Amino acid sequence: MAKTGDQSGTFIQRVLIAVAVLCLVLLGLAAAYFAFDILLLIFAAGLLAIFLHGLADLLRRWIPLSEGWLVMIVALLLLVIVAGAVALLAPSVAEQVRVLRVEIPKSAQQTGEYLSRFAWGRTLIEQLPSADEVMSKIDPASMLSSVGGFFSSTLGALGNVFITILLAIYLASEPRFYSVGLTRFFPIAKRKRVGEVLDTIYETLRWWLIGKAGSMLFIGLLTWIGLSILGVPLALTLGLIAGLLSFIPNFGPIISAIPALLLAFIDSPISAVYVLGLYVGVQMVESNVVTPIIERETVELAPALTIVFQLMLGALIGGLGLVLATPLLAVIVVVVKMVYFEDVLGDKIAASELPNDERTNPSDPSKDDGPATPRSGT
Numbered sequence: 001m002a003k004t005g006d007q008s009g010t011f012i013q014r015v016l017i018a019v020a021v022l023c024l025v026l027l028g029l030a031a032a033y034f035a036f037d038i039l040l041l042i043f044a045a046g047l048l049a050i051f052l053h054g055l056a057d058l059l060r061r062w063i064p065l066s067e068g069w070l071v072m073i074v075a076l077l078l079l080v081i082v083a084g085a086v087a088l089l090a091p092s093v094a095e096q097v098r099v100l101r102v103e104i105p106k107s108a109q110q111t112g113e114y115l116s117r118f119a120w121g122r123t124l125i126e127q128l129p130s131a132d133e134v135m136s137k138i139d140p141a142s143m144l145s146s147v148g149g150f151f152s153s154t155l156g157a158l159g160n161v162f163i164t165i166l167l168a169i170y171l172a173s174e175p176r177f178y179s180v181g182l183t184r185f186f187p188i189a190k191r192k193r194v195g196e197v198l199d200t201i202y203e204t205l206r207w208w209l210i211g212k213a214g215s216m217l218f219i220g221l222l223t224w225i226g227l228s229i230l231g232v233p234l235a236l237t238l239g240l241i242a243g244l245l246s247f248i249p250n251f252g253p254i255i256s257a258i259p260a261l262l263l264a265f266i267d268s269p270i271s272a273v274y275v276l277g278l279y280v281g282v283q284m285v286e287s288n289v290v291t292p293i294i295e296r297e298t299v300e301l302a303p304a305l306t307i308v309f310q311l312m313l314g315a316l317i318g319g320l321g322l323v324l325a326t327p328l329l330a331v332i333v334v335v336v337k338m339v340y341f342e343d344v345l346g347d348k349i350a351a352s353e354l355p356n357d358e359r360t361n362p363s364d365p366s367k368d369d370g371p372a373t374p375r376s377g378t
Contacts, residue, residue, distance in 0.1 A: 037317060040324055041164060047327060048168035050205050053175060068173035075169055092236065111265050197338050204334050208327055212247060215290045219246040219253075219282055223260075226278040230271065232264050242279075246286075248322050250307055253283050301329055 055078075056070035063070065171178060179198050183191040220243020227235035238260045245252035257279040264275040309329045313321030341347045 040317065040320065041160065042167070043324060043328060044320075045164045045167035045171060047205060047209065047324075048164065049171035049175070050202065051209050052168060052172040054206055054209070056172065071169055071172045075165075089236075111262065193343065197335060200334050200338060201331055204330055205327055208330055211290060211293055215286055216243045216246050218290055219243050219286055222282045222285070223256075223279070226282065227260065227275070230264070230274055230278065231267075232260060232271070232275060234263065238263075242282075248310075249326050250303070250310065251322055253279065301326065301333065305329070 052071050052074050053067075055074045056067060059070050059074060060067075063073070065073075179195070182198070183194045186194050220239045223242040224235050224239025227238055232238065238256075241259065242253070242256040245256040248255075257276070260275050260279065261272050264271040306326060306329060310322050310325040313325045313328070315321070
């Protein structure tokens with residue numbers, strides 16, 4: 001009888017534990033849902049921290065200072081470079097943007113007049129809202145909210161940008177302090193593995209940022225040169241737009257091509273065809289030269305999966321969902337491969353699927369219970 005009572009007590013205890021765990025999971029999911037904007041703010045700061053830390057590593061070769069000082073020097077240098085670029089280019093770009101705002105409606109009207117010559121064009125125009133209707137529905141407040149979905153309405157966009165930069169500097173200055181602290185939430189036996197996962201995430205995002213920066217520069221310069229050769233007005237501004245929006249895979253190139261096509265259409269429809277060919281050609285070269293390098297050093301993301309994830313985050317938080325969708329998806333893919341496929345299912349992924357540094361220099365098992373992230377900071 002006593003044995004039966006013990007079994008009953010053990011069963012009740014297990015049920016209570018299961019219910020408690022389920023409640024904690026549901027509570028965590030609810031908190032993540034309502035604080036998703038804050039989590040994305042932290043993720044954006046992490047991306048910026050990886051960028052700053054990588055530049056600080058390069059600077060370490062010539063300046064023998066501590067990691068924190070190097071990160072501060074890098075941040076100040078970037079601030080000076082950005083301020084200088086704005087001072088040099090702002091007048092020209094501002095004037096081109098002003099002209100762009102005037103010319104785009106004219107080009108849209110001219111495009112509509114040209115399409116109205118055809119039956120299919122008239123049908124298409126009837127389905128589209130007029131320019132006045134579009135302008136009447138533009139709400140600057142809602143546009144700002146959609147572009148900066150996670151920006152707090154209380155502090156404002158500038159305040160959140162400042163917080164993101166400040167958080168990134170702290171993370172980049174002492175990466176091991178925060179990574180070791182994160183591993184202490186896991187059992188001791190699992191901490192080394194958690195460190196390996198964090199190492200791989202760091203290398204994946206580092207190479208992704210390097211590749212994306214090169215891709216943005218490549219697309220911006222090539223677009224600017226191509227539009228200048230074709231004689232399209234505002235080539236510099238359109239090149240900047242193309243380079244910046246190329247940070248957003250799939251959707252960015254399409255959005256950046258629209259103003260260039262409209263401006264080219266003012267000259268003639270054949271000019272618009274040439275501009276379309278230029279944008280398609282630039283994207284094809286980038287896809288066959290730069291993208292394979294990025295995928296070789298990080299993880300290969302299925303295009304359909306990337307688009308679906310972008311649409312999901314875009315629907316949840318707006319434009320910044322599109323911006324952060326790809327790096328966030330890369331992190332999720334790394335975690336799923338290493339934690340679920342390898343550790344749970346026992347399916348060891350091929351070395352070729354991991355970033356180069358993880359293939360040739362995995363985390364040292366002899367290190368303490370914290371991860372080796374980032375290696376240069378240890």
